[in-house]
Amino acid sequence: xxxxxxxxxxxxxxxKSCQVxxxxxxxxxAFGPVPDNDPYRxxxxxxxxxxxxxxxxxxxxxxxxxxxxACMHCYDAPxxxxxxxxxxxxxxxxxxxxxxxxxxxxCQLCMWACPYGVREFDEEHGVxxxxxxxxxxxxxxxxxxxxxxxxxxxxCPTHARTFGDLDDPESKVSQLxxxxxxxxxxxxxxxRPAVHYLPRRPAPVVIxxxxxxxxxxxxx
Amino acid sequence: MRPTTPLLLITVLQGLxxxxxxAIAAFSFLLPPASDSILRNALLLSFAIAVIGGxxxxxxxxxxxxxKYILRRLKTSWLSREALTTGIxxxxxxxxxxxxxxxxxxxWWYWVGGVxxxxxxxxxxxxxxxxxxxxxAMRSWHSPLTVLSMMAVGLSSGGxxxxxLLGESHLAAAVHRLxxxxxxxTIVVAGVKLLQWKLFxxxxxxxxxxxxxxxxxxxxxxxxxGTTRPPYHTQTQVWPDLPVSLRGGLEAVVVLTMVLLPxxxxxxxxxxxxxxxxxxxxxxxxLFGTFVERWLxxxxxTHSSKVWFVDQEKVGSRVATNRxxxxxxxxxxxx
Ligand code: SF4
Ligand code: SF4
Ligand code: SF4
Numbered sequence: 001x002x003x004x005x006x007x008x009x010x011x012x013x014x015x016k017s018c019q020v021x022x023x024x025x026x027x028x029x030a031f032g033p034v035p036d037n038d039p040y041r042x043x044x045x046x047x048x049x050x051x052x053x054x055x056x057x058x059x060x061x062x063x064x065x066x067x068x069x070a071c072m073h074c075y076d077a078p079x080x081x082x083x084x085x086x087x088x089x090x091x092x093x094x095x096x097x098x099x100x101x102x103x104x105x106x107c108q109l110c111m112w113a114c115p116y117g118v119r120e121f122d123e124e125h126g127v128x129x130x131x132x133x134x135x136x137x138x139x140x141x142x143x144x145x146x147x148x149x150x151x152x153x154x155x156c157p158t159h160a161r162t163f164g165d166l167d168d169p170e171s172k173v174s175q176l177x178x179x180x181x182x183x184x185x186x187x188x189x190x191x192r193p194a195v196h197y198l199p200r201r202p203a204p205v206v207i208x209x210x211x212x213x214x215x216x217x218x219x220x
Numbered sequence: 221m222r223p224t225t226p227l228l229l230i231t232v233l234q235g236l237x238x239x240x241x242x243a244i245a246a247f248s249f250l251l252p253p254a255s256d257s258i259l260r261n262a263l264l265l266s267f268a269i270a271v272i273g274g275x276x277x278x279x280x281x282x283x284x285x286x287x288k289y290i291l292r293r294l295k296t297s298w299l300s301r302e303a304l305t306t307g308i309x310x311x312x313x314x315x316x317x318x319x320x321x322x323x324x325x326x327x328w329w330y331w332v333g334g335v336x337x338x339x340x341x342x343x344x345x346x347x348x349x350x351x352x353x354x355x356x357a358m359r360s361w362h363s364p365l366t367v368l369s370m371m372a373v374g375l376s377s378g379g380x381x382x383x384x385l386l387g388e389s390h391l392a393a394a395v396h397r398l399x400x401x402x403x404x405x406t407i408v409v410a411g412v413k414l415l416q417w418k419l420f421x422x423x424x425x426x427x428x429x430x431x432x433x434x435x436x437x438x439x440x441x442x443x444x445x446g447t448t449r450p451p452y453h454t455q456t457q458v459w460p461d462l463p464v465s466l467r468g469g470l471e472a473v474v475v476l477t478m479v480l481l482p483x484x485x486x487x488x489x490x491x492x493x494x495x496x497x498x499x500x501x502x503x504x505x506x507l508f509g510t511f512v513e514r515w516l517x518x519x520x521x522t523h524s525s526k527v528w529f530v531d532q533e534k535v536g537s538r539v540a541t542n543r544x545x546x547x548x549x550x551x552x553x554x555x
Contacts, residue, residue, distance in 0.1 A: 019446065043447060046454045050446025052528045054429055058439065069446065069528060078357065081296035084303065085289035103289045106282025109299050111457045112221060115357040117525025120454040126282030186524055189356050 002075065002095035003133055004166040004194040005153060006173045006182060007068050010203065011160035014053055014066030018152030018161065022049040022070070025134065025151035034129065035122050046120045048131040049152055065200065068152070068161070071118045071131035072184065072193030073097050079110035079119065087127075095167075095194060096133045104128060115189040166194050179204065221358070222456040223518035226280035232377070232510050233273030234306060234348055235370065238341035239378015240266040241313060245338035246401075247382075247394065248331075255389065260320060262385055266378075267317035270310045277306075298351035305347045309340035345374050357457075359423035360521040369412045369517075373478075376405045377510050380482060380503040387489065387499025395499070399489045406486065410479045413513065417471060423522040424461075429530055445529050457523045470516050477509030 026034045026048060034046050049070035056063045073090075077097050080088050087104035090097045099110075106126040111119040119130045134150040137143060147154065153163040164173035173196075176182060180203065182196035244262050278284055294300045316333035323329060349370035352361045379402050386395050429440035450460035485502030489495055 014444075044449050044453070047447055050448065051444070052442065052446045053444035055441040055443055056439075064443075065440070067528075078355075081293070082299065082355070084291070084293050084297040084300040085286055086292040087286070087289070103286050103292075104283060105286045105290065107280060107299060108456050109297075109351075111455070112358055112523065113355050114457070115524045117455055117457055117523065117528065119457075121456050122454070123282075186527075189524060 001093060001165050002073070002167045002194050003138070004073060004095075004164065004173055004196065005070075005133075005150060006162045006164075006176050006196050006198060008160045008162075008176075008180075008198040009065065009067070009200045010198065011158045012051075012066045012068060012156075013158055013160075014051055014064070015157060016051050017155045017157055018068055019047060019049050019051050021151040021155035022131070023047055025137070026132070035124055046122060046129065048118070048120065048129070050118075063200075067197070069116065069118060069185075070152070070195070071097060071133070072116055072191065072195040073131075073133060075192035075194060076190060078113040078115065078189075078191050082109050082113040084109070094138075096135055097130075098132055098135065099128055099130060101125065101127045101129075115186050115191050116193070166196075179206075221518055221521050221523060222451070222459050223515050224280065226276045227518060228511060228514050229276035230273050230280060231348060231370070232507075232514050233269050233276070235345060235374020235510070236377045236381065236507065237266045237270040237273060237313070238309070238345045239375045240269070240381050241337050241341040241378070242375060243378050243382035243398070245334060247398075248334055255391065256325070258385055258389055258391075260317075260325070262382060263313070263317040265381070265385075267310075267313050270306075270313055274306065274310055277303075298347060298354060301347045302344070302351055305340065305344040309337065309344040312337045312340050345371055357524045358521055359427060359524055360420045361517075363416075363419055365412060365416045365419055369409075369416050372405065372409045372412050373510055373513060376402065376409050377503075377506055379405055380499075380506040383489070384500045384503035387495035388497075392495070395489060395495050399486050403483070403486045403490075406479060406482055410475075413474065413478075420520055420522070424520075427522055427524065427526050427530070429527055442528065442530055448529070452529065455525075455529075458526055458529050459519055459521075462520055467516070467520060470512055474509050474513045474516070477505045478513060479509075481505040 023034050023036070027036050034048060036045060049068060052067045052069055054065045054067065056065045073096055075095070077088075077090055080090050080097065082088075084107065085103045085105055087100045087102075088097070088110050089100065104127040106121070106128065108121055108128060110128055111117075111121060119128050121127075122129050134152075137150065138148055140148065149163045153161040162173050162176060164171040166173055166177070168174060169178075176198060177196050180198045182198050184193035184196055186193075240262055244259050244266070247259060278287075281287055290303045291300050294304065312333060316330065316337050319325075319330065319333065346367065349367040352358070352370070353363060353366035356362050379398065383395065383398050383402060386398060429442045448455065452458050452460075482502045482505060485498050485505075488498055489502075
């Protein structure tokens with residue numbers, strides 16, 4: 001099993017709801033905290049999910065693109081083998097990459113090894129922290145089903161984000177990646193990110209026999 | 221990435237200590253013999269430097285209480301291996317340097333210890349260099365040049381320290397031989413550094429926002445890096461781009477202190493008249509240059525995530541402008 005989040009770049013409007021809800025949940029969550037020592041004077045502190053905004057193209061064919069960027073929970077996560085203490089590890093059962101704060105020495109080597117710059121150093125606790133895929137929510141059996149998904153997925157107002165198992169060919173995320181040419185970032189660095197994005201192009205219209213018959217009946 | 225004092229001290233002092241130890245080995249086994257007391261003093265100096273480097277490595281760990289786990293990933297982590305090899309090196313060196321206080325010198329243990337210390341020094345320097353060279357995301361470091369440069373600079377800094385010790389003692393034959401060797405070593409250092417700086421420039425230029433999206437509608441301009449800004453407190457793998465003048469100035473300092481001044485000292489030393497204080501100045505100059513070189517190695521390195529932090533040149537909007545449109549001006553004039 002490899003849990004992942006797929007973001008449809010056609011739907012993402014850069015509202016940062018996922019960025020804020022990540023911080024909100026994990027500041028209080030069991031696997032946190034995301035430090036927030038001086039939130040008003042220093043809002044540029046630690047975020048596990050950051051929305052990068054870009055202008056694309058040249059006028060008059062210009063546009064704006066938003067790229068939500070958090071841990072990609074890579075298949076070949078380069079942050080894991082470099083860690084001398086074993087604090088960085090990848091779960092065998094669901095593919096989520098986590099940090100064991102108790103054995104982290106704060107050497108930051110994993111931050112240099114991660115191609116995506118999504119690990120964050122907590123100066124106060126002296127450890128590296130990052131997106132946990134909200135593992136505390138996923139595994140909390142006391143939560144209702146709709147809450148057992150990452151906070152960023154649940155809070156996205158445009159439903160741009162989809163959560164699921166990329167190793168299951170029948171899952172929604174696998175089908176989205178297969179049908180919509182989902183891609184991972186910086187593939188040349190060999191980390192094999194599990195997190196994928198759906199490119200900005202019109203979604204292909206899927207028409208089956210039933211649709212054809214219905215339209216034929218309505219019109220002719 | 222952010223250069224930190226412990227990182228500078230660990231890498232520079234480990235190279236310096238290893239270089240001195242290997243220079244001592246060269247004099248013990250290959251070169252014309254220098255005086256025993258000088259070699260023993262050099263061993264003590266090398267050990268003291270290794271200890272200072274080791275102490276500074278504790279300051280690089282932000283949670284030393286978890287340090288007991290550091291050898292857990294010897295199979296895959298170069299940092300685990302670095303802790304092991306540097307520890308072994310310091311232990312063997314300690315025995316060889318401090319042993320003469322209680323054991324007879326020039327007996328078998330001294331020579332065996334010397335050989336083992338030299339091998340351990342080489343291994344520790346190699347492993348430390350590999351730690352940096354094997355990180356694909358650090359575009360400026362992911363190259364054999366990193367290993368070559370760290371080893372060459374470390375060995376040369378030790379060589380210059382040894383030259384200073386010998387120069388002070390006026391051992392003309394030993395100084396002459398070492399000076400010829402250092403002449404070659406300095407030329408190698410200069411060549412490797414120039415190639416490495418070119419690699420740093422290429423890495424910097426090859427990364428921009430367009431490479432970070434995987435999509436074709438280029439060009440891209442970052443408008444919001446997602447609630448972060450220089451100096452990227454929580455993201456030490458990136459560091460604001462160095463101003464061109466600062467980078468150029470520091471590179472000039474490196475060339476002056478690690479190449480030109482030491483070469484001047486060597487030329488003065490070759491004819492046998494320049495030994496003494498001049499060799500000490502040469503060693504100090506090279507060591508100073510090594511610290512500047514290492515600061516640049518860290519501070520000027522480009523990480524792949526820079527594609528999303530890039531402080532790209534601002535391109536003015538083609539639509540919004542402060543100047544009144546000539547067409548509008550014409551219309552108003554004719555109203
Ligand atoms: S995105 Fe970075 S931190 Fe996350 S698994 Fe991949 S390499 Fe590790
Ligand atoms: S900072 Fe912590 S998690 Fe990262 S490599 Fe060092 S010990 Fe491992
Ligand atoms: S919440 Fe959804 S729409 Fe808003 S920035 Fe995140 S992914 Fe994009």
